[in-house]
Structures are given as C-alpha cells and as structure tokens.
Amino acid sequence: xxxxxxxxxxxxxxxxxxxxxxxxxxLSGKGGRALRQMLVWVVIFxxxxxxxxxxxxxTAPRQQVMDQGTRIKIPAGRGGHFHLQATLNGTPIDFxxxxxxxxxxxxxxxxxxxxxDPDRLRFSGVAVTANGRVKTAxxxxxxxxxxxxxxxxxxAVVIDSQLQDxxxxxxxxxxxxxxxxxxxxxxxxx
Numbered sequence: 001x002x003x004x005x006x007x008x009x010x011x012x013x014x015x016x017x018x019x020x021x022x023x024x025x026x027l028s029g030k031g032g033r034a035l036r037q038m039l040v041w042v043v044i045f046x047x048x049x050x051x052x053x054x055x056x057x058x059t060a061p062r063q064q065v066m067d068q069g070t071r072i073k074i075p076a077g078r079g080g081h082f083h084l085q086a087t088l089n090g091t092p093i094d095f096x097x098x099x100x101x102x103x104x105x106x107x108x109x110x111x112x113x114x115x116x117d118p119d120r121l122r123f124s125g126v127a128v129t130a131n132g133r134v135k136t137a138x139x140x141x142x143x144x145x146x147x148x149x150x151x152x153x154x155x156a157v158v159i160d161s162q163l164q165d166x167x168x169x170x171x172x173x174x175x176x177x178x179x180x181x182x183x184x185x186x187x188x189x190x
Contacts, residue, residue: 012050019043065147072146076184084168087145089114093166097186099179101169102127104141104156110166111139111158123160135160144172149190151175 019042063084064073074082074097082097091114093106105127108118121137136157144154155171173179178189 012046015046016043016050019046063146065149068148070149070190072188074186074188076186082186084146086168087143088141089143091115095168096165097173098167098169099173101167103136103169103171104154105136105163105167105169106139106156106158107163107166108158108160109164114141116158118158118160121158123158125157127157127159129159129161131161134163 019039022039063075065071066073072084074084077083084095084097085092086095087093088110093110093113095104098105106114106116111118111121116139118137121139123135123137125136125138127134127136136159139156139158141154141156142152144151151172173188176188176190178187180187180189
C-alpha cells in the first residue's frame with residue numbers, strides 16, 4: 001500500500017467518521033426525519049465512492065512485457081500518466097515514466113526500500129523540478145529489471161524532497177531503441 005493509498009484511505013475513514021458521528025447525533029432524536037435520511041444517503045454515497053476507488057485501482061491495466069522483455073506496453077493511468085513497475089535490487093518499485101526527467105529519480109522512501117540509506121547520502125547535485133530546485137544525491141542501482149530485461153549498475157539520483165513517486169527519466173529511457181505511443185499506450189522497445 002503506497003502513501004497515496006494510505007492518505008486516500010485515511011480521508012475516507014475520516015469522512016465516514018464525521019458523517020457517521022453526525023448521523024448518530026441526529027438519530028438520537030434531536031434531528032428531523034428528512035435530515036436523517038439525507039445523512040444515510042451521504043454515508044451510502046461515501047461508501048460506494050470508496051469501493052469504486054479501490055476497485056478502479058485494483059483493476060487498472062498494468063504494463064505488459066512481451067517478446068522476451070524487448071517490448072513493454074504501458075497503458076495510461078487514470079491521471080494520464082504512464083506507471084511502470086520495475087524491480088530494483090530485488091524490490092518492486094512503482095515509477096512514473098517521465099520524459100521530462102533527466103535521470104531516474106528515486107524518492108527517499110523508494111531509495112530506502114532498495115537498501116540505500118538516504119540519511120547517509122551526499123546531496124551534492126541540484127535538479128530543477130516543477131516545484132523548484134531540489135538537492136540530489138547520485139547513486140547506482142545494482143540491478144534494475146523490467147520483466148526479463150535486466151540492467152546492471154544503473155546510475156540514478158535520490159531526490160531530497162517530499163517526492164512521493166519515483167520517476168523513470170531519459171537516462172534510462174534512452175536504453176530503448178524506440179519509444180512510441182499508440183492511443184493511450186506507451187510502447188518501449190529494445
């Protein structure tokens with residue numbers, strides 16, 4: 001479960017607690033019948049919205065690795081971004097494919113997940129992002145796998161910011177001979 005999923009769940013739980021608490025107050029005899037019925041429908045709507053949100057995430061199309069890993073098809077996500085999962089040093093990491101990013105940019109959380117200690121890194125570089133300038137620390141990913149394709153000693157940076165998602169930038173995408181779009185599908189070929 002990602003931090004986005006946790007935040008989304010916390011929001012819905014808080015929403016249900018607030019609405020449910022208000023509904024209990026009203027049902028204790030202090031409110032009118034119409035207000036009680038309206039609150040019941042609000043709680044039902046919030047529950048359906050939560051279920052639909054989880055269902056859409058669970059059933060969202062994922063990348064397809066074909067032709068012994070030489071062709072990767074990535075469908076656009078709900079926000080229009082292309083999300084790809086790669087295995088770094090044996091750990092699955094979710095990326096946003098970002099042709100505007102120069103390097104593979106790891107979040108502090110993902111860096112820690114693959115065995116790097118962000119507190120011990122030397123943040124000597126600078127990256128210009130949509131949110132301004134951020135410090136970066138150069139690192140090397142020992143093993144990066146997407147399906148059957150394995151690359152070793154892949155250069156990357158760790159971003160010293162509140163970056164939630166790691167970015168798969170051009171330094172890695174250039175390893176593919178073809179990057180193309182077919183409708184809402186991104187295709188990477190080696």
